[in-house]
Amino acid sequence: MIPKPRRLILGLLLAAEGQALSVRDAIAGCGLFGISANSVRVALVRLSADGLIEATERGSYRLSASAHELADDVATWRSAEQRIRPWQGGWLAVHCAGLGRSDRVALRRRTRALAMLGFRELDGGLHLRPDNIEDSVEAVRRRLHTLGLEKQAPVFVAGEFDAAREAAIRKLWDGKALNASYRKLRAQLEDWLARADRLELEAAARESYLLGSNAIRHVVYDPLLPAPLVDADARHAFVETVRRFDRAGQDIWRRLGSLSGKP
Incomplete structure (x- = not known):
């Protein structure tokens, strides 16, 4: 599955935690998924026109102030259970x-x-x-x-x-489906972590982004229901695994950036 350029660029900016993203790095990151440089540039122009990103200097962008409000809330997924x-x-x-x-x-x-x-x-x-x-x-x-x-x-x-x-x-929430997704997604992440060291770096970066963004989205949109509406222990175990997976994924992308000449 190839992510849309807009979503991928916003994901890279969110992961940058307030730092600017250069056009070069956006093209390099999107290129791992077969997205052309032209598509990246078009996406950057449209994101800027929509007020979601702003230029910081020539060839670099960051999230706009309005986008930061949503991004800052999304970024709190790591402490959602608190x-x-x-x-x-x-x-x-x-x-x-x-x-x-x-x-x-x-x-x-x-x-x-x-x-x-x-x-x-x-x-x-x-x-x-x-x-x-x-x-x-x-x-x-x-x-x-x-x-x-x-x-x-x-x-x-x-x-x-x-x-x-x-x-x-x-009955507005399907507790059984939530419990099943906690266990299924956790198993997928654990399986990937167990074999990540055997993957080539670019493949690891691609897979970690796709799996990680899906898992984080589940955490962001989790209703945080109390027991007995869901299995709270299964949810906690899932969130802990997502945190561990996120740390591993960020390390992979840092290594990839270092090899491509990123400071």
Whole structure:
């Protein structure tokens, strides 16, 4: 699977942790996946036009201030489990019925924000998730706003639903599928780590990016459900493996950059 140039460039910038990415390095990184230099340059121009990246000096780019807000939140995936607190059975709620759906950009940002924090729609624009993340509703509200939710949307705590509705809420997430994905993805990463030393460096860089970006996306969008809705131990083991895989992948890309003349 060949990643799209835009996504790959943004991934490289995110991995750079605030440092600029030169056009040369963007071309070299994308070239590992068979992406042409022309496609890379076109992607850079479009990312700049969309306000996602900005030039730092001739031939180098970094994430724009607006893109940094989302990127900074995504980058916290390594400490995502630290947001979890004991669940007392209540729910966090966001009511979006009055926001409208005609503005496609706003709708996309809203949908992404809700998905990244694990909210699911029950009915009538009411989105819910277990009240087991962050230390307050205000903290959840701030994160939702940072990620793109309109400030007009009420964010609050809900509870004491009738038995039928409570059962329906709990079915908004497929806990069995989440548990299976934790175990499957962890096994894939562990298998790759066991044979990584036998791979050529460029092959290792390609595979580590593809496997790692998929695994990190799962962590970023994990709803961080409490037990008994999911197997919390299986999730923790998966996240720990992703952290270890990420460290190995970054080391591979550093070695690749060193061999290509990158400082």
